[in-house]
Amino acid sequence: AQSVTQLDSHVSVSEGTPVLLRCNYSSSYSPSLFWYVQHPNKGLQLLLKYTSAATLVKGINGFEAEFKKSETSFHLTKPSAHMSDAAEYFCVVSDHNSGGGADGLTFGKGTHLIIQP
Amino acid sequence: NAGVMQNPRHLVRRRGQEARLRCSPMKGHSHVYWYRQLPEEGLKFMVYLQKENIIDESGMPKERFSAEFPKEGPSILRIQQVVRGDSAAYFCASSPLGYPDTQYFGPGTRLTVL
Numbered sequence: 001a002q003s004v005t006q007l008d009s010h011v012s013v014s015e016g017t018p019v020l021l022r023c024n025y026s027s028s029y030s031p032s033l034f035w036y037v038q039h040p041n042k043g044l045q046l047l048l049k050y051t052s053a054a055t056l057v058k059g060i061n062g063f064e065a066e067f068k069k070s071e072t073s074f075h076l077t078k079p080s081a082h083m084s085d086a087a088e089y090f091c092v093v094s095d096h097n098s099g100g101g102a103d104g105l106t107f108g109k110g111t112h113l114i115i116q117p
Numbered sequence: 118n119a120g121v122m123q124n125p126r127h128l129v130r131r132r133g134q135e136a137r138l139r140c141s142p143m144k145g146h147s148h149v150y151w152y153r154q155l156p157e158e159g160l161k162f163m164v165y166l167q168k169e170n171i172i173d174e175s176g177m178p179k180e181r182f183s184a185e186f187p188k189e190g191p192s193i194l195r196i197q198q199v200v201r202g203d204s205a206a207y208f209c210a211s212s213p214l215g216y217p218d219t220q221y222f223g224p225g226t227r228l229t230v231l
Contacts, residue, residue, distance in 0.1 A: 004159075032218045043121075043208065043224040044160075051218065090159055094218045104150050104162025104176065105220060 002027040002095040006108035014116045019078040021111045023091030026072065033074045034092040034105070035065055044090070050074065061085070086115045119144065121211050121223035122191075129229045136196040136203070138226045142211030148172075149192040150220060151184055154206040166192060199230045 007022040025031060035047040048059025055067045065076045074091060091108040122141040130136050142149050148167055152160040165173040166186035177184065181199075186192040196203055206227045210220035 034218075036222075041227075044222040046221075049218070104152065104165055104173070105160075105218075106162070107152075107159035109157075109159045 002031065002093045002106050004091050004093050004106055004108035006089075006091050006111050008111050009109065010112045010114065012114040012116060013081050015083055016080050019076070019081045019085065019113065021076040021089050021091075021113065023074045023076065023108060024072050025074060025091070025093045027093055027095050029095050032094040033065075033067060034094070035059065035063065035074075035076045036090045036092060036107075038088045038090065038110075040087070047076070047089075081113075081115050083115050083117065086113055088112050121209055121221050123207075123209050123223035123226050125226060126224060127227050127229070129231065130199045131231050132200055133198050136199050136228055136230075138194040138196075138207050138209075138228070139191040140194070140209030140211075140223060141191040142209075143221055145213060146211035146221070147214050148212045148217065149186050150210040150212070151192075151194050152208045152210065154208060154225070156205075160208060163194075196228075199228075201230050204228055204230045 003026045005024045033050040036044040038044050047063050048057045050057045050067045058064045063078045088110045090110050092105045094105050150165050151163040154160045162176040164177050164184045181197045183195045206225045208225045209223045212220045
């Protein structure tokens with residue numbers, strides 16, 4: 001079984017300051033991990049993806065995430081927030097090697113990122 | 118190359134009516150997934166389909182919900198006798214053969230049950 005915990009339901013930062021969105025996962029096997037972003041009333045856009053290659057993954061729009069197996073974490077960061085980053089962010093795990101269970105992605109509950117001017 | 122298309126974008130139904138949600142996958146994609154997003158929640162997996170075949174429906178409610186992906190045409194998620202608790206955003210995703218992790222999402226259909 002796999003699960004995802006996003007530790008903060010809301011994060012508020014000032015424009016130009018760093019962003020940290022926290023995510024911990026649980027998986028029986030070697031997981032694939034993702035971050036998706038959802039702007040208001042829009043679909044989901046893939047920010048980045050980890051699939052057992054480099055542990056530091058660079059994504060679009062200046063975001064990156066680091067896979068830390070010892071901490072079972074996959075936190076999302078960005079050095080400098082822009083107003084356009086305000087959105088809902090979802091940490092996602094996929095465990096297609098588990099041999100059973102749902103073949104879909106498992107989503108966290110989301111973190112709402114607020115950017116203060 | 119058009120992305121995943123869903124229609125309608127918004128759907129309003131009264132309790133007891135049927136809702137039909139459509140999803141056209143990206144060109145060349147043979148796998149379709151349906152997810153439901155309740156307010157203030159993440160997406161929950163419902164069903165995974167290939168053409169003319171349901172691969173995994175472990176996330177589907179046991180009653181009133183069904184899904185199909187015919188040989189021709191879009192995938193359909195059907196909800197019979199809708200209730201207020203069915204109000205949610207329903208997202209479809211598609212992936213290419215051999216890459217189930219690489220899912221591209223549509224814009225979603227927002228269902229409101231009055």
